[in-house]
Amino acid sequence: MTEQQFIPQVYSKDITEGTVSWESPSNIALIKYWGKKKDQIPENPSISFTLNACKTTTVLSYSKKETTSDFDFKVYLDGEHKPDFQPKIKTFFERVLVYLPFLKDYTFKIETSNTFPHSSGIASSASGMSALALCLMSLEQQLQPEMTTAFFNQKASFLSRLGSGSACRSIEGDLIVWGENETVEGSSDLFGVKYPYAVHENFKNYQDTILLVDKGEKQVSSTVGHNLMHGHPFAAQRFAQAHENLASLKPILESGDLDAFIALIESEALTLHAMMMTSMPYFILMKPNTLEVINKIWSFRKETGLHIGFTLDAGANVHVLYPKSQAEVILKFIKTELASHCQNGQFISDEIGFGANQLIISNG
Numbered sequence: 001m002t003e004q005q006f007i008p009q010v011y012s013k014d015i016t017e018g019t020v021s022w023e024s025p026s027n028i029a030l031i032k033y034w035g036k037k038k039d040q041i042p043e044n045p046s047i048s049f050t051l052n053a054c055k056t057t058t059v060l061s062y063s064k065k066e067t068t069s070d071f072d073f074k075v076y077l078d079g080e081h082k083p084d085f086q087p088k089i090k091t092f093f094e095r096v097l098v099y100l101p102f103l104k105d106y107t108f109k110i111e112t113s114n115t116f117p118h119s120s121g122i123a124s125s126a127s128g129m130s131a132l133a134l135c136l137m138s139l140e141q142q143l144q145p146e147m148t149t150a151f152f153n154q155k156a157s158f159l160s161r162l163g164s165g166s167a168c169r170s171i172e173g174d175l176i177v178w179g180e181n182e183t184v185e186g187s188s189d190l191f192g193v194k195y196p197y198a199v200h201e202n203f204k205n206y207q208d209t210i211l212l213v214d215k216g217e218k219q220v221s222s223t224v225g226h227n228l229m230h231g232h233p234f235a236a237q238r239f240a241q242a243h244e245n246l247a248s249l250k251p252i253l254e255s256g257d258l259d260a261f262i263a264l265i266e267s268e269a270l271t272l273h274a275m276m277m278t279s280m281p282y283f284i285l286m287k288p289n290t291l292e293v294i295n296k297i298w299s300f301r302k303e304t305g306l307h308i309g310f311t312l313d314a315g316a317n318v319h320v321l322y323p324k325s326q327a328e329v330i331l332k333f334i335k336t337e338l339a340s341h342c343q344n345g346q347f348i349s350d351e352i353g354f355g356a357n358q359l360i361i362s363n364g
């Protein structure tokens with residue numbers, strides 16, 4: 001599989017204007033992507049649960065310009081012009097122009113909203129960039145109607161990756177692998193693929209309650225963090241470990257061994273943050289309440305034997321993961337013991353999801 005297949009031939013249709021819309025979820029990595037090569041190629045494989053409630057909805061309106069000129073687009077978040085979202089999208093447009101050669105032919109209006117706070121480590125770049133990539137694919141599909149769903153999804157994932165690496169894991173669900181590796185046949189550095197092996201019933205409707213320990217924008221973006229893996233003293237070991245952890249996860253997913261699952265994902269989360277703390281310059285994204293919550297989760301698990309575990313993204317917020325069958329008692333614990341460590345007591349109840357959906361635009 002190469003990038004070449006995503007470069008279109010001449011389009012068969014001419015479209016002057018229109019509107020398309022997609023909602024696309026965020027995702028939470030179990031084995032983390034941290035470190036990348038040129039062109040958004042990951043240094044190691046990752047695997048994530050696609051989320052359900054945490055999502056972006058984007059409406060893309062386009063009208064053809066008289067003459068081709070530079071990129072022409074405006075972004076609105078929750079109805080308000082959002083100039084500080086423009087640079088990431090401009091970089092995205094530059095990277096994908098060769099694969100979407102119509103980009104300079106249109107004026108775009110991007111109206112977007114997230115169901116959760118952005119830039120705080122709940123992967124708004126993943127849902128936001130994948131929603132935009134999907135909208136652009138819908139436009140391309142109108143220009144070239146003879147496109148299979150499999151190609152549509154694969155190219156949407158490929159383009160999303162060029163917007164934000166982890167975004168390539170948001171197009172489909174429920175478990176997505178990104179990054180070529182020896183464990184998952186068909187895996188690719190270029191796009192995400194559905195995890196193709198047996199997954200035990202224990203993981204069905206797996207719950208993710210996201211504790212909003214800190215809703216503020218984080219001090220160091222993921223992009224900057226990835227770059228600090230270049231020349232990092234532990235980089236080689238970390239990249240090798242991610243391959244090993246993916247190999248270990250396969251029998252765990254098959255057998256439904258939740259103790260082993262929790263041990264693996266918690267170790268991944270803490271290793272991610274260890275990489276941040278041992279970067280140069282070093283940085284810490286966890287907050288005191290992140291550690292409070294982690295310690296409480298560990299005590300509660302010891303006391304009850306319940307299968308409550310956590311993972312972290314690049315931020316202070318804690319993703320509490322647990323099986324649906326134990327949801328009632330764990331949710332009660334979260335409400336009574338953990339919510340007080342969240343900003344304004346806020347948390348988001350989410351669970352495994354199945355990917356993006358196109359929304360029908362009504363003209364009335």
Ligand SMILES: Nc1ncnc2c1ncn2[C@@H]1O[C@H](COP(=O)(O)OP(=O)(O)OP(=O)(O)O)[C@@H](O)[C@H]1O
Pocket residue numbers: 056084085086088089112113114117118119120121122123124125126127128129132166221222223313314315
């Ligand atoms: N709905 C959206 N549409 C387009 N771009 C978005 C949207 N939401 C967020 N973004 C972009 O993503 C950036 C935030 O990404 P960043 O990686 O810093 O944080 P995050 O995605 O919340 O956390 P993570 O590190 O877990 O991915 C925003 O500054 C903005 O450029």
Ligand SMILES: C[C@@](O)(CCOP(=O)(O)OP(=O)(O)O)CC(=O)O
Pocket residue numbers: 028029031032033034040046123125126163164165166167222223224226272313314
């Ligand atoms: C910690 C992570 O969430 C890192 C996500 O990094 P991004 O995909 O947000 O980074 P860019 O490619 O620079 O946009 C781990 C993961 O999702 O695998």
